[in-house]
Amino acid sequence: MKAHGLLSALLVAPDEDEQAPPRRSQRDWIVDGILFLLAAVVGALAVADEVGRGLEAPLLVFDMIGGAALCLALLWRRRWPLALGLASVPMQAFSSSAGVAGLIILFTVAAYRRWQLAALIGGLQLAMLPVFRSVQPDDNSLPRWAQFALVVLAMTAVVLSGMFVRGRRESRQERVRHAEAEQHLLVEQARHAERTRIAREMHDVLAHRISLLSLHAGALEFRPDAPPDEVARAAAVIRASAHQALDDLRMVIGILRDGADGEAPQPPQPTLAALPELLEESRAAGMRLHTDVRVADLATVPDSVGRHALRIVQEALTNARKHAAAAAVDVRIEGAPGDGLTIDIRNPAPVLAAGKSEIPGAGTGLVGLAERATLCGGYLEHGLDEAGDFHLRAWLPWPL
Numbered sequence: 001m002k003a004h005g006l007l008s009a010l011l012v013a014p015d016e017d018e019q020a021p022p023r024r025s026q027r028d029w030i031v032d033g034i035l036f037l038l039a040a041v042v043g044a045l046a047v048a049d050e051v052g053r054g055l056e057a058p059l060l061v062f063d064m065i066g067g068a069a070l071c072l073a074l075l076w077r078r079r080w081p082l083a084l085g086l087a088s089v090p091m092q093a094f095s096s097s098a099g100v101a102g103l104i105i106l107f108t109v110a111a112y113r114r115w116q117l118a119a120l121i122g123g124l125q126l127a128m129l130p131v132f133r134s135v136q137p138d139d140n141s142l143p144r145w146a147q148f149a150l151v152v153l154a155m156t157a158v159v160l161s162g163m164f165v166r167g168r169r170e171s172r173q174e175r176v177r178h179a180e181a182e183q184h185l186l187v188e189q190a191r192h193a194e195r196t197r198i199a200r201e202m203h204d205v206l207a208h209r210i211s212l213l214s215l216h217a218g219a220l221e222f223r224p225d226a227p228p229d230e231v232a233r234a235a236a237v238i239r240a241s242a243h244q245a246l247d248d249l250r251m252v253i254g255i256l257r258d259g260a261d262g263e264a265p266q267p268p269q270p271t272l273a274a275l276p277e278l279l280e281e282s283r284a285a286g287m288r289l290h291t292d293v294r295v296a297d298l299a300t301v302p303d304s305v306g307r308h309a310l311r312i313v314q315e316a317l318t319n320a321r322k323h324a325a326a327a328a329v330d331v332r333i334e335g336a337p338g339d340g341l342t343i344d345i346r347n348p349a350p351v352l353a354a355g356k357s358e359i360p361g362a363g364t365g366l367v368g369l370a371e372r373a374t375l376c377g378g379y380l381e382h383g384l385d386e387a388g389d390f391h392l393r394a395w396l397p398w399p400l
Helices: 002-011 026-052 057-076 081-091 096-112 115-127 129-135 144-222 228-259 272-284 303-323 350-354 365-375
Strands: 288-294 328-336 340-348 379-384 389-396
Touching (some): 057 081, 057 096, 081 096, 081 115, 096 115, 115 129, 129 144, 303 328, 303 340, 365 379, 365 389
Parallel strands (some): 288 328
Antiparallel strands (some): 328 340, 340 389, 379 389
């Protein structure tokens, strides 16, 4: 196995392309130089043997010229293996010094071309053997049939070795292509997940802010005779909500821009500790909230859980403002380390069942909430209960 691996390393560059070989590296030049010297030395020994057995001068000259030409051709075996294989065929008819070079070229054809072409070159070279025996002195060391069998065995071994190297190279290239395809798929999945995360954040944050804007603007529209202090308070809320919406949008756009160059530090996101502020904003928008928070300290909820919990409450309140603006909303949150965090939000749903909301929605809010709950190892359920109320229940893990 070691000898076969060494021969493969000498004869074939690992990154060779069948149709358009790249520029030869320093290693390739060294390998081709070694093969040239090997073929030249063995060819010279063959010529010396022919001289010793009395080969005539004209045949000796042709033998040396053919062997030298085929040895030099080894330097271009990577680029034109099939052409050199065809050129080696007539030289096998008269040149004993071209024998090793011919085998090396045959190996190269088998390693870089289809096996049918390698079999064709091998068959043509083998067909020249009777001609070679007719013009070269016979050494009578082996019977003709034994010489023929040895040549057939050697050429078969060369072709099979070349096919093995070709198969191994193609397998390696296939693995590389497969790995690149998997890497591309992972990158696309990561990009899709990031886009989904950003879209979810934009929906949760901007929908909450814009729904507040819509409610306060609607109040001003339907109560043009409202006292100046109420108009001022509503305008202040509209201005603050618009400013916060712009800040949130600027943050998301910044994340998208930074993501083009690589990872960027994410800005801190609000956790469940911001729940009182969220509830106060909703009350200021005119929502009737009945809250029951049975968590000793909201700040003790882990950030990884608290961020999702706050977004779930925020989206549930946004949906209530959209579809049941005049209805009271019951918010119940309880939990403890080890028991998990339970979020239970309920509101009557007459508008949901009867008609359209004045505030448009994309219909992806509840899908995003379910994704949030699943991402952190929890679950979320929603729908109309037996009393006709819209009920949302989520459970998130709260580790010890």
